[in-house]
Amino acid sequence: MSIENPRLILSVEDLTVSFDGFKAVDGLNLYIAPNECRVIIGPNGAGKTTVLDLICGRTRATSGSVEFKGMELLKMREDQIVHAGVGRKFQTPSVYEDLTVFENLEISYPRGYSVFGALAFRRTAEVRERIEEVAEVIFLSDHLDQKSAHLSHGQKQWLEIGMLLIQDPQLLMLDEPVAGMSVAERVKTAELLNRIIADRSVIVVEHDMKFVEEIATRVTVLHRGKLLAEGSMAHVQADPDVIEVYLGH
Amino acid sequence: MRDTTLAASPTRGFLTRTELAGAAILAILIFLVLPAILDPFRLNLYGKYLTYAFVAVGLVLCWGAGGILSLGQGVFFGLGGYCMAMFLKLEASTPEATAIQSTPGIPDFMDWNQVTALPWWWEPFHSLTFTLVAVVAVPVAFAFVIGMAMFRRRVGGVYFSIITQAIAAILTILIIGQQGYTGGVNGITDLRTLKGWDIRTDDAKEVLYLVNGVLLFACLGIAQFIRRSKAGRLLIAMRDREDRVRFSGYDVAAFKIFVFCVGAAFAAIGGAMFTLQVGFMSPSFVGIVPSIEMVIFCAVGGRHSILGAVWGALLVNLAKTGFSESFPELWQFGLGGLFIAVVLFFPEGLAGLWNRHVAPLPARLRRRPVPPQVPSPAAAPKKPMPPASPAGTSPAAAPAE
Amino acid sequence: MPPKPPSPPSRRSFLAGSAALTAALFLPKHLKAADFPTATVNTTGLAVTDTEVTVGILHSVTGTMAISETGSVQAEKLAIAQINAQGGVLGRQIKFIQEDGASDWPTFAEKARKLLVNDKVASVMGCWTSASRKAVLPVFEQHNGMLYYPTFYEGLEESPNVIYTGQEATQQILAGLDWVTQTKGAKSFYLLGSDYIWPRTSNKIARKHIEKLGLEVVGEEYYPLGHTQFNSVINKIKLRKPDVIYAIVVGGSNVAFYKQLQAAGIDLTREAPLLLTISVTEDEILGIGGENIAGAYACMKYFQSLDNANNAAFVQAFKEMWGQDIVIGDVTQAAYLGPWLWKAAVERAGSFDIDRIREASPGIEMDTAPEGYVKVHENHHLWSKTRVGRAMPDGQYEVVFETAELVEPDPFPEGYQ
């Protein structure tokens, strides 16, 4: 399989990264189809977050290739990868605490990326509408003028998802989107995710199996940087290797 | 505390009411009060202090907003000042005025150092237009090169500070060592006229003071424009969550380079005005000590407030002059104590005090909702400060948690 | 209370026009202020009242230069106290305003301007480094002040608003080089200095002179101010084997240089190579340690050990005022001359006006100077003798040579530029 295959949006091939000899990700292959919601699971230290880091350019790979819509991401800078259509949400909510919710969303609005673009950027009605629209989706309409530092943990997670949403990426990568949430928040988040993954591909790293079941199209299990199993949730759960790894711990 | 000092709410106009009031007070002070009450000597002194305010305003952008603490702003101040000084020196070194030299028509210090012809890179400084362009362009180009090299490689935090400090040290040694071309440790002295206009007279000093004030307000305007723009918000965002900005699709390095260059340009204008008002330029403004003193002007004023920076520059220098006139030995204690006090007790400087105690109270109360409880400690592990984060990418001046 | 001061200088020149007071030849002069109405002796609005005259002292009390400038401040204060004890200048007590240049050149300029414009001081004793002098020079010229500058320096300057009480470079250098070639038979020289204008200019003059004498310069080298590692240059010196190391290292570097020289096995007392310096006064030896520099030769105009009555009185007065442990170097002595030369000029001119002082200054003689007889030259520098001293382990110099005549100051030496 390769980039010519129009049915794939992302093909990761033979991806390896080593930190002073320790291979955090080792010869990984991963293929994502359009509109697929892929969940990566695995025990701690399996390399899940590192895979996301490698795809979005946060960590430089030692070898391998990551092709997204025919572009080799490994050779691109982070911001170029974003412009290509890849969005990334971090494990801990990563919002700009000194700015308001509105400003947080505005910064993610996909225009004025260059320095002079940013200087000339004006808050037009169009921008305002789009931000309000997204704020509606992420349940933060009433908090637009509030400093994001004052949001609850869950609200910050939503805000970050909203920031991705406004970018409208074709591939969305979420790192533990429901970690640390209350039950009520989690229900709302699942609802939110289900709504936004509809028309794009998503890679989710998650521990919460119930949540995984709710959203996953396919599941990839990593163990010690290597692919352990891949398939539907039911298929993976039945895999003896997977059981071994999880129970063995 | 920082709620009140950072861009209050950008949904409003170019200036908030408090900022407008602050700017108005400053303008009245600089353009009306000081010229009215001070004799030319004191006015010239204030003019000199205000040239440091340019640097401090640049630092507010770089450090306060962008989290980039440069300990080498003296480099840009000096380069701007030297460009101006070269022009003035050439004008003062007419063949008639330097007739006693073995090579008339070149600056006196060159003659003393057996330089027999004007070096080629001095030639363009016969032109005022070129000089005015160079005053800004040379330091900015230098800042651009440093910025490219460092921010592209994601050098940040204390690494950046130390490297800029080293650059300041290198440039000082270089200027002192190449005295035939630079005037050495004495600097370029005895500057007299600008296009025939004697800059040493009281009248000229007053005019220069006013020009300085106008330029300062122009820089304040530019700084405010940048802070108000999306670029300004991006800088704050970058300081706190550099990665997030990067993954929102911005080329973080480009913004840092930009703001570093703006800071350099401001410092350079200050340096040029310094040369004009003080009448000479020497390597002692390029080195480590002046560079770090410029940081304290900014810190005292409030690292997040561009108006505060001006006040900081004014007041610290005023205190320095006052102190050293009455208790020279105490001044060092005072300055040292000021560094520590500002860092420990008033990290927002004078602007913080102003905003807390002077700015209208009701408005503040309205904008301060009770922060909701943060539920999970696990999701936000308190990371140990990564002191040695290899590339220094950690948000440089992460403010107090 | 300062001890009985040396008798006032330039008596002859002044009394020539004041026949009434022949008795004053034998007594400390007590000129009455009433004889010199303020309106006539001060036509330019200087800070002169019927009882007082204000002068400025402008040195670094803080910052890196404070180390060097302290001695000058002390000497100037001593001279002022002595003059006051004698009855002051034209019957007026001298009051001084001291400003701190803080080792920062614009601060010097700023303070100079303050002294001249705001305080209207009648003269300023001050500055130490060339850079500070260059910074204040335009201020003094613009506001027509008079600066008494104490440091030996590179020359190339002759301002109507400065009296240079230290030696300019040729005065200090040529006699020393002649001495070392004639009495020590030196043939080759290694020039070394801190990297700034004074050492560079001085070495340039030294090189020209050495070459004129038909001798050889085998190396010339400069290190940044504050440099502390000299092992490489010491190796180069060992390699080139010069007869003389001609060293103009200053400040903290000095200490490092001499300690490392000795540690590298170059015993200066063996004089192979011989070390001749123009930058180490007794003040510097305090920091270097006498045992580290013993055997080196210094060439300047004054040493504390100078054996004459003026100097004995001066040293005693200085120690009584500032402490017994204190040492006095060349610049300190030159700074001491400042107030005395100014007083002499004022009394000769019968006026505090700067223009009158300027006219009166050339030709002023002072036979009470600790260094001996000096005279102000037309070019505002002093005629003075040049001496060579040999550093002793106790931190003092033993004077081994003295020029027979006063050496003429020549700030723009023909053939040495």
Add this chain to the structure above:
Amino acid sequence: MFADYSWGELGSIFAMQGFAGLILFSVFVLMALGLAIIFGQMGVINMAHGEFMILGAYVTYLMSGLFQTWLPGLFGIYFFVAMALAFVVAGALGMVVEWALIRRLYHRPLDTLLATWGLSLILQQTYRSVFGAREVGVTVPSWMMGSLPLTNMIEVPISGLFVMVLTIVIAAGVYLLLYRSQWGLQVRAVMANRTMAEATGINTGRTDRLTFGIGCGVAGVAGSAFTMIGSTGPTSGQLYIVDTFLVVVFGGSASLLGTIASAFTISQTQSFLEFFLSGSMAKVLTLLAVVGVLMLRPQGLFTLKLRK
């Protein structure tokens, strides 16, 4: 430039120049070790490092006076007493400073830089008020002066040898402390994960204080040793700042080995350049090279590649 010399002379010169480089190397290591501990383990930039060194130098100065007056018989060994005392005094001051200042600023590295700069100004003025503005001369026992002639060209400075030996001893001591002692384990644990370290019962406050104290103490010893080769004055400490920081940063912050390697690289470069160029240009080129390399390799020479 070598044409005039015989092979024997050249050999001697290179030997001596190599030795000069080694002395410079030792000086750099000694300067940087204290800072490397503090910066590497705590992430604190201590701009007052030079002043802590000078504190050690002043302690040595006082001791030399004391021994000369009261214990002239033991003058030959006073230096060792002085160094031990320098360690204690500088270390104690360091712990006070950590308690009063640094511990409030751990999450603000750039602010520690400013605060410690303020501290350095205060210390300088204190020295000036107490000891006077002039440099003081420290008398070194005569056996530590002079040199050992190896051949008639090569002479080895005893002070240089002493500094080298001292450097080895201190570096070894610091290594043992960091990697073989309980304290070292705690320091490294705190550095790796403060919260975890706290949870496992390590008193992180005490560990920090001790670390800072030891770093400052080592600076004090360095200052004490430098009285043999440099000046002791209120502002002498400033002469060392730039070099020291560059050595530490160039080495990569987290590694003792890196500091040593970087000191070696910089000292040899400088020593080599000094021989062929004028001192000023050698200095400029060395600093430029260091800054240049740091721009290409900002993490320094020796740093583990870590997961962020």
